[in-house]
Amino acid sequence: MNPAFLQEAIEHATENVRRGGGPFAALVVKAGVAIATGANCVTATNDPTAHAEIVAIREACRVLGAFQLTGCDVYCSCEPCPMCLGALFWARPTRIFFAATAQDAAAAGFDDSLIYHQLALPPAGRAIPMTHVADPSARRPFQAWAARPDKVRY
DSSP, rough: OOOHHHHHHHHHHHHHTTTTTSSSSEEEETTTTEEEEEEOOHHHTTTTTTTHHHHHHHHHHHHTSSOOOEEEEEEEEEEEOOHHHHHHHHOOOSSEEEEEEEHHHHTTTOOOOOHHHHHHHGGSSSSOOOOOOOOOOTHHHHHHHHHHTTOOOO
């Protein structure tokens, strides 16, 4: 853990607020060098997925020419939300470091507890109801994937 990278994430998040963005930033570090940064730009881009970690992951993967962050550390100004945590698990960095906690974010108005609660509910009981529609061809994409000899596993 390099405290300078965590401080850089915090400063980047603070500067993002000054520019009208959200109070979140993230850095992706490989071999002691920051290869990508990201700041929350949800409102600036009208993109609800434009969280700092997502922006940083996308940039780092572009730089690396890979879809995973093998051998990378991620430094976040705040504990990742459920969406970003999921994306980070898919990206598979070596480690994740964060400064502020989810409770700190909630106190500032960024409360993810509803999402955590919703994940524990059956799909039909969620705040946005989800309905499974049985379709005989539903598994066809998975069958095509399984049959493909040149697939890239991820």
